[in-house]
Amino acid sequence: MNTSNHFFKTAQICQNGHLRNSDTSTHAAKNEKFCSICGAEVISACPHCGSQLRGAYYMNKPIYFGTMCNVSEERKFSSHISGYKDVKLSNTVDVPSYCHNCGAPYPWTEAVLKTAENIINMFDELTPEQKKQLVDFIPDIIIETPRSRYAALVYAKFLDGLQGLVYENFASWCRENVLPALLVLMNMQK
Ligand SMILES: [Zn+2]
Ligand SMILES: [Zn+2]
Structure with missing residues (x-):
């Protein structure tokens, strides 16, 4: 064909x-x-x-x-x-996250990534290196990639025991944007 x-x-x-x-x-x-x-x-x-x-x-x-x-x-x-x-051929149109031609995140994906980055940078409990590692992993927790599971475990480890306003905001961002299976690994499911 x-x-x-x-x-x-x-x-x-x-x-x-x-x-x-x-x-x-x-x-x-x-x-x-x-x-x-x-x-x-x-x-x-x-x-x-x-x-x-x-x-x-x-x-x-x-x-x-x-x-x-x-x-x-x-x-x-x-x-x-x-x-x-x-x-x-198809009745469903999924809103794509990344451009099929250049690979860049579309504006709505960029906004999701940027929001997570801003919240992560507000964690006083984390070192700059830890923040950077979490920020680098954001794309891997919103879309399934070969690194997703590892990324989720790193999040779980760095965020373990944290609480307060920043944590609550990050947790609610996660519940809206993170793949459900990874939320479980991150210990963040409701
Ligand atoms: Zn493009
Ligand atoms: Zn709109």
């Missing part, structure tokens, strides 16, 4: 990660300049490389025009392509 027949429509997503339109060309009336949920600016391309935000997944399917005819024992189908039809 020719995979070049598969393509994504362009999506609109706000800076905070709300999907506003999964198909900006077909459903142009749904387009927004600012998010109607949170008021943030809406984008349809990666701010780093300009490639489209991937929305609905489609396939360009040929439409055959033809007739069935019996020729001896063999049934033959004579046909020709009379046109193409866009067929939607």
Whole structure:
């Protein structure tokens, strides 16, 4: 099968990660300049490389025009392509975390990473080296990577026994953003 027949429509997503339109060309009336949920600016391309935000997944399917005819024992189908039809292949559009083209975190991912970094830097109980190690591991606790489990254990070790306002804020950030299986390892599930 020719995979070049598969393509994504362009999506609109706000800076905070709300999907506003999964198909900006077909459903142009749904387009927004600012998010109607949170008021943030809406984008349809990666701010780093300009490639489209991937929305609905489609396939360009040929439409055959033809007739069935019996020729001896063999049934033959004579046909020709009379046109193409866009067929939607998936009804779910996941808001992507990182750009498929340049690998940069999208603005909503950057905001999540930055918030965690700011909170980690407020832990007076941690050394600068420990803070740096935790900050470096943030991407590994929000997305499954080969380092995720190790990262979760480092968090559990450094944060063990801590309490107070900074810890409470970090724990609530974790419950919103960290993979559930890792929350257990980090000893942070509710
Ligand atoms: Zn929004
Ligand atoms: Zn990009």
